[in-house]
Amino acid sequence: MINELLKYNEQFVANNSYEKYITNKYPDKKLAIVACMDTRLTELLPASLGLKNGDAKIIKNAGGVITHPFGSVMRSLLVAIYELGVKEIMIVGHSDCGVQHMDSEMMLKHMIERGVSQDHIDMMEYCDINLREWLSGFDCVEQAVRQSVHIVKHHPLIPNDITVRGFLMDSTTGKFTEYEGCE
DSSP states (O other): OHHHHHHHHHHHHHTTGGGGGOOOSSOTTOEEEEEEOOTTHHHHHHHHHTOOTTSEEEEEEGGGOOOOTTSHHHHHHHHHHHTTOOOEEEEEEETTOTTBTOOHHHHHHHHHHTTOOHHHHHHHHHTTOOHHHHTOOBSOHHHHHHHHHHHHHTOTTSOTTOEEEEEEEOTTTOOEEEOTTOO
C-alpha cells in the first residue's frame, strides 16, 4: 500500500497538484482542534466546520483526549499557542468512538498474539508504567471531553486568555453539540 501511495505522490508533485494547498505554518483562524484519529473524521471534521488548509492546527490521537497534562498533545497545544498564535481550542469527541469501552486486557492479549513478549510487557510494568490504565479507553465520551477541557483550562502553562470549549461531533452527519459548562 505504501508503494502505491508513493507512486501517486510522484504524480501529485509532477502535476503541481500541491499548489492549491500552499499556506504558511500560522493558523489563519488562530484555532487548534484536538480530535480523534477516526478515519471518518479525516475530511468530515474540517468540512463540517468550513475549514480549509491553513485555517487551524488539528491534533489527532486515539479518542481525541488529553491523557496526560505533560504529554504530546499538551506540548502541541503549547507550541500552537506560544509559537503559532492560537487563541482558541476546541476539544472534539465523537459518536461511535472506537476508544469508548476499549479493553486494555484485550489489547495486551493481542500484543502477545502478535509476538510482543511477556518479558517486554513485564519490563514496562517494572518501570512503573501502568499499561492497563495507559491502554484503556473511556466509558463516556462526554466525560472524556470534559476531562480534557479541564486539563487544558487548568494547566499551569496555559494563559488565562485562551478560550477552551468541548464538543461532541456526530461521526455521520458532522453535527457539533457543545457541552455546556464543559469543565
